[in-house]
Amino acid sequence: MKKPIYLDYMATTPVDPRVAEAMAQYLTLDGVFGNPASTTHTYGWQANEAVTVAREQVADAMGAKSSEIIWTSGATEADNLAIIGAAQFYKAKGKHIVTCETEHKAVLDSCEYLEQHGFEVTYLKPAPSGLLSLEQIACAIRDDTVLVSIMHVNNEIGVIQDIAAIGALCRERGVLYHTDAAQSCGKVCINLSALPVDLASFSAHKAYGPKGVGALYVSQKPRVRLAPLIHGGGHEHGLRSGTLPTHQIVGMGKAFALAKAEFEKDKAHFIALREHFWQAMDGIDGLILNGDKDARVPSNINISIERVEGESLRLALRDLALSNTSACGSSGAIPSYVLAAIGVNETLARSSLRISFGRFTTEEEIDFTTKTLREQITRLRELAP
Amino acid sequence: MRKYSDAVMHHFFAAEHVGRLPEIRGMVRVVLGVDERVELSCQIDEHGVIQCAKFKAYGNPFTIAASAFACEALTGQTVQAIKDWDFQAFQEALDMPEDGVPSAILIEEVLKEVLKRYEQNV
Numbered sequence: 152m153k154k155p156i157y158l159d160y161m162a163t164t165p166v167d168p169r170v171a172e173a174m175a176q177y178l179t180l181d182g183v184f185g186n187p188a189s190t191t192h193t194y195g196w197q198a199n200e201a202v203t204v205a206r207e208q209v210a211d212a213m214g215a216k217s218s219e220i221i222w223t224s225g226a227t228e229a230d231n232l233a234i235i236g237a238a239q240f241y242k243a244k245g246k247h248i249v250t251c252e253t254e255h256k257a258v259l260d261s262c263e264y265l266e267q268h269g270f271e272v273t274y275l276k277p278a279p280s281g282l283l284s285l286e287q288i289a290c291a292i293r294d295d296t297v298l299v300s301i302m303h304v305n306n307e308i309g310v311i312q313d314i315a316a317i318g319a320l321c322r323e324r325g326v327l328y329h330t331d332a333a334q335s336c337g338k339v340c341i342n343l344s345a346l347p348v349d350l351a352s353f354s355a356h357k358a359y360g361p362k363g364v365g366a367l368y369v370s371q372k373p374r375v376r377l378a379p380l381i382h383g384g385g386h387e388h389g390l391r392s393g394t395l396p397t398h399q400i401v402g403m404g405k406a407f408a409l410a411k412a413e414f415e416k417d418k419a420h421f422i423a424l425r426e427h428f429w430q431a432m433d434g435i436d437g438l439i440l441n442g443d444k445d446a447r448v449p450s451n452i453n454i455s456i457e458r459v460e461g462e463s464l465r466l467a468l469r470d471l472a473l474s475n476t477s478a479c480g481s482s483g484a485i486p487s488y489v490l491a492a493i494g495v496n497e498t499l500a501r502s503s504l505r506i507s508f509g510r511f512t513t514e515e516e517i518d519f520t521t522k523t524l525r526e527q528i529t530r531l532r533e534l535a536p
Numbered sequence: 537m538r539k540y541s542d543a544v545m546h547h548f549f550a551a552e553h554v555g556r557l558p559e560i561r562g563m564v565r566v567v568l569g570v571d572e573r574v575e576l577s578c579q580i581d582e583h584g585v586i587q588c589a590k591f592k593a594y595g596n597p598f599t600i601a602a603s604a605f606a607c608e609a610l611t612g613q614t615v616q617a618i619k620d621w622d623f624q625a626f627q628e629a630l631d632m633p634e635d636g637v638p639s640a641i642l643i644e645e646v647l648k649e650v651l652k653r654y655e656q657n658v
Contacts, residue, residue: 460572462596465537466548534554535594536567536575 155472156516160357160509161306161334161451162474166402167359167510173405174361177201177398187395188386198397205404209366212407213332213353214342221367221387222395226333228380229352229367230257230300232391233329236377237298237350238265241327245295246270249288249326251302252492253277257352258300258331279494280443281310285320292320298327303341303351304334307489307505308442309451311339318347327375333357333365337410337417337510338448343368349375353407355399359510360406364399367391417510421449424508424517428452431521435528441490441503452506455490459531461501467527471520474505541631544601551600553607555590562587564657566649569642572599576606576646580654584615598639602626606643615654618647 157165166174176182177198187202189195203217210217223229238248250262252274262272273291277283283301292299299321303314314330321328329350335341336358343351351368355361369375369390383392410417432438437457456464461475475487486500495503508517540548557563557577565577572595579588589607593600605626610617623640626632632640 460595462538463548463600466540466545466597469537534551534592534600536573536592 152513152515152519155470156520158471158473158506158508158512158516158520160512161309161505161507163356163362164359164509165511166356166361167406167409169409170360170402170405174398174402177401183397185397187397188384198395201397201401202395205400208404208408209353212336212411213351213368214344214346215368216344216371219343219368219371221369221390222400223352223365223367223391224363225356225365226255226331226352226354227257227365228391229354229365230255230329230331231261232367232377232380233350233352233369234258234261234298234300235265235380236390237327237329237375238270239378240376241297242270245293245297247293247296248272249275249291249296249299249301251275251277251283251300253281253305253307253489254300254302255306255331255333258302262300277493280446281305281308281441281489281493282443282446283312283317285313285316288317289320289324292324292326296324296326298329300329300331302331302334304332304338304448305442305489306334307487308453308493309334309447309507310442311446311448313446314348315346318349321349322347334448336407337414338421338450340414343370349373350377355403355406358406358410361399361402364396364403366403413510418449420510420512421508424512424514425449425452427514427517428506428521431518432524435525439499441493441495450508453490453503454506455495455499455503456528457499457502458535459502459528461486461498461503463531464502464504464527467531468504468523470523473507475501475503540597540601543605543630544597544632544636547601547604547608547630548597551604553590553604553611554592556592557588557590564650564653566646566653568646568649569595572596572639572642574599574603574642574646576603576650578610578615578650578654580615584654584658586610586613586615586617595642596639598630598632598636599642601630602632602636602639602643603646605630606647610647615651618651621647 185194185198187198333354441453490500575592591603626640
């Protein structure tokens, strides 16, 4: 058993060996290394074919058409392109955006950027469950609202927003709907062809693919237009210029194809591990589950632990690679803004743990994790005056 | 998780001297702190020698390590040796960065209070 035990799958996942193997075919001289935009020789054609296949794989996994998939450097760029791109393109219609306080920083910072450029943003506060009500969103939408951006699976507390209902509301009100779905692939079923979602961001490295590549789904029906953020070459229908990283894209395609093929198996594995965790932690008092008990992905457990100090807890758990917030804010010095938004007090937010397991987590690792947690929580509590 | 010095890691995890001494003659117990709390109990003999020291602590790793270290450093010393230990001495001994200073100051205040109570009782 390798230590520390990796329990931070919502920060990133290891690349699946099958993905790495596929990627390796697209790098070296004896592989397919050409520029997919090179149209004058076979090296380029082969690379372009690989990109086409990967685009189809991602689209198939998400229930989209391949022509609706735009490659990006990751979900952060996809969020930026969706939010800033849509806001800029439709600014004549209005300059108001609705989002949520618990969104990923890629969404919040994009909105803040727009605020600095004359847009107004309404930040909705979720219920203590982490969920938003349709009424809240309906009340926030104004005549000049151009975009609602509400994430699918929260990256800290794992709760799942009802994107079908939110999308339907947005359609009814004539407002674009973007969802940050970076954490969704392989954890929840998505069929974009049946969902009233206009824009959706995806990431490869949250689903056993490589870091540095992601995608933005841009609906064609109804057609959504965006102002590009990156210029130079007109790649990706002019929405995202830049030479396509064939090996990364192949990796994302393979990872998403595997996520679709192994969805039920992975889901059953996550549920079994989660149940095993809670059974093993039975009898330890003062554990508070953050986020809705039911509307959440099974691979995420976010708990606050009463009567232990957060920094000592994290040090005591040095054999466990987990976090107390998202990777984008895991310095430990500042408590999670997501937990603050759902009403968790600062002391409890500091003693919170995000445990996220994945395809390669074993029952033996969960046994070690729960044993360590029990021992260290007890030790720190006994230490206290 | 941030990195800690070897000394802090050792005292945080070993944390010998954890506990509370029985209330018998010669025992001085001090509890100080609000967010971070330290309880120190010292058994001091008739010659002013600290025969045993135990602590309890709620706080960050610096606070726990400094409490454990203080018990180790003072056991077998005269109670007057407390005067040699200010927060800078703890900071240096445990190789603590600047953000460990509040913990070191808390331990210094606890020890000063132990000394004060001992002198009041003698």
